[in-house]
Amino acid sequence: MDKLENNFKRLLLEISFDGRSYGGWQIQPDNPTVQKLVQDTLAKLYSGQDIKLTGSSRTDAGVHAAGFAASFAVPARPYILPDKLKKALNGLLPDSIAVRTVKEVPADFHARFDTAGKAYTYVINLGDKNPFSTHYSWRPHRKLDIERMREAAPHLIGTHDFSSFVVNRDEIDEAVRTIYNIDFQVFGQYLCITFTGDGFLYKMIRCLAGALEAVGAGKISGAELKTILEHKDRRKAPDTAPPYGLFLVKVFYDEQEMADFKLENIRSYRNVPC
Amino acid sequence: MDKLENNFKRLLLEISFDGRSYGGWQIQPDNPTVQKLVQDTLAKLYSGQDIKLTGSSRTDAGVHAAGFAASFAVPARPYILPDKLKKALNGLLPDSIAVRTVKEVPADFHARFDTAGKAYTYVINLGDKNPFSTHYSWRPHRKLDIERMREAAPHLIGTHDFSSFVVNRDEIDEAVRTIYNIDFQVFGQYLCITFTGDGFLYKMIRCLAGALEAVGAGKISGAELKTILEHKDRRKAPDTAPPYGLFLVKVFYDEQEMADFKLENIRSYRNVPC
Numbered sequence: 263m264d265k266l267e268n269n270f271k272r273l274l275l276e277i278s279f280d281g282r283s284y285g286g287w288q289i290q291p292d293n294p295t296v297q298k299l300v301q302d303t304l305a306k307l308y309s310g311q312d313i314k315l316t317g318s319s320r321t322d323a324g325v326h327a328a329g330f331a332a333s334f335a336v337p338a339r340p341y342i343l344p345d346k347l348k349k350a351l352n353g354l355l356p357d358s359i360a361v362r363t364v365k366e367v368p369a370d371f372h373a374r375f376d377t378a379g380k381a382y383t384y385v386i387n388l389g390d391k392n393p394f395s396t397h398y399s400w401r402p403h404r405k406l407d408i409e410r411m412r413e414a415a416p417h418l419i420g421t422h423d424f425s426s427f428v429v430n431r432d433e434i435d436e437a438v439r440t441i442y443n444i445d446f447q448v449f450g451q452y453l454c455i456t457f458t459g460d461g462f463l464y465k466m467i468r469c470l471a472g473a474l475e476a477v478g479a480g481k482i483s484g485a486e487l488k489t490i491l492e493h494k495d496r497r498k499a500p501d502t503a504p505p506y507g508l509f510l511v512k513v514f515y516d517e518q519e520m521a522d523f524k525l526e527n528i529r530s531y532r533n534v535p536c
Numbered sequence: 537m538d539k540l541e542n543n544f545k546r547l548l549l550e551i552s553f554d555g556r557s558y559g560g561w562q563i564q565p566d567n568p569t570v571q572k573l574v575q576d577t578l579a580k581l582y583s584g585q586d587i588k589l590t591g592s593s594r595t596d597a598g599v600h601a602a603g604f605a606a607s608f609a610v611p612a613r614p615y616i617l618p619d620k621l622k623k624a625l626n627g628l629l630p631d632s633i634a635v636r637t638v639k640e641v642p643a644d645f646h647a648r649f650d651t652a653g654k655a656y657t658y659v660i661n662l663g664d665k666n667p668f669s670t671h672y673s674w675r676p677h678r679k680l681d682i683e684r685m686r687e688a689a690p691h692l693i694g695t696h697d698f699s700s701f702v703v704n705r706d707e708i709d710e711a712v713r714t715i716y717n718i719d720f721q722v723f724g725q726y727l728c729i730t731f732t733g734d735g736f737l738y739k740m741i742r743c744l745a746g747a748l749e750a751v752g753a754g755k756i757s758g759a760e761l762k763t764i765l766e767h768k769d770r771r772k773a774p775d776t777a778p779p780y781g782l783f784l785v786k787v788f789y790d791e792q793e794m795a796d797f798k799l800e801n802i803r804s805y806r807n808v809p810c
Binding site: 278279280326352357358359360362390391392393394396397398450529 | 552553554600626631632633634636664665666667668670671672724803
């Protein structure tokens with residue numbers, strides 16, 4: 263730690279990416295991933311040094327991000343100023359990846375373990391086919407009653423075992439997570455459901471979005487949603503919603519920032535097409 | 537005409553498309569075009585009949601459309617109801633093309649000759665790199681003074697010979713056109729410049745957008761813009777802006793509809809990412 267503090271700097275990146283072209287964040291063989299591209303670009307900028315990015319989350323293939331977070335350590339000298347680094351990264355990275363902010367963080371900062379929470383938005387197109395949003399929203403082809411969805415959502419808020427809403431449950435020890443809030447907003451023909459929580463399991467938001475859609479379509483009731491949660495069995499729950507409607511909008515490292523969060527503020531960056 | 541009135545119906549389509557994948561509207565060899573795809577799909581729906589679409593304009597390769605207009609004639613029987621036709625077309629067409637409306641028009645209606653005017657919006661990203669808008673806006677990499685642009689724009693309004701703002705001038709007889717209005721709106725980090733006029737020449741809006749950007753960047757003054765217009769010589773004018781910032785937003789067949797037009801109304805369809 264002493265050595266790190268003296269000779270290294272730790273930097274935190276906020277990254278936007280269009281998930282269409284990538285097999286998610288995490289490096290994997292035979293698939294382009296965001297981590298791989300950003301790491302390789304950093305290595306070029308830091309004269310071939312081997313740089314390891316620590317991501318805030320994994321994010322599945324096809325999922326988009328307005329504000330993914332990742333940190334890395336680099337030697338304190340020569341030092342590239344955060345603004346210069348941002349500019350250089352954006353110049354070298356493809357169109358589908360943008361670094362929004364670069365800031366110095368304490369040497370012992372951890373991009374995954376230090377999170378206060380995360381906000382994800384699932385976008386549903388309630389209207390007609392639109393060539394500019396096909397890859398950024400799910401259009402379920404059945405009429406949804408938003409009031410029904412809004413009334414059922416509180417059953418999911420709080421600390422629960424979310425085994426009914428996770429894919430590959432057997433690969434994890436623990437399915438208990440806390441959802442702080444589920445917020446519904448309609449912008450034009452788009453319904454944005456924003457989930458804020460301490461962390462989310464593999465495909466959990468897509469499972470929850472699929473279940474809420476089934477409530478909206480009148481396939482299950484709010485009471486049935488509660489029963490499905492209590493069953494702790496994925497087979498009891500409705501289908502998983504597709505990845506292209508999902509955006510990781512913000513990773514919080516500060517409780518107050520999370521409390522003040524409004525989707526409106528993210529929309530002003532126009533990184534969420536709703 | 538009598539024969540047409542008795543045995544044929546004429547239908548008008550309003551079409552949205554993402555220009556990224558296409559060589560523009562008009563059929564050409566070796567390049568996928570929107571006209572080709574929509575015509576082929578119509579032929580399938582009308583049992584292999586040879587259907588010819590008449591488009592409102594040509595639109596260059598890479599340019600987007602929120603409301604392109606095209607009409608065609610079909611035998612009166614069997615008749616496919618407009619709403620059914622819209623649904624069938626949208627189901628068969630790729631994600632990048634959507635039919636927004638289908639309506640019956642008089643037998644002698646002409647999609648090009650009957651236009652009252654057209655509105656195009658050129659989108660400029662004034663802010664940071666954004667993976668969700670790279671293909672739908674131009675990011676000029678220099679600081680723009682919007683007030684300077686707004687003050688210079690009226691030099692272009694009215695009836696003028698636009699020879700300085702057209703590509704391939706020698707291929708057309710006549711470069712006189714009328715611009716009714718040039719409107720500037722800022723949404724978040726995007727500047728939307730909306731041009732309304734009786735018709736536009738090949739790449740004319742992209743030439744005008746390039747010239748207004750040069751004014752905003754302080755490279756030419758409003759007075760110089762006026763002089764360039766008077767020169768009637770493309771070589772005197774600034775560079776052409778790229779196609780991916782341009783949207784054909786609306787084709788008007790009614791003077792009143794054009795007078796009432798507001799970009800806000802088009803944005804509510806979320807077909808213009810600004």
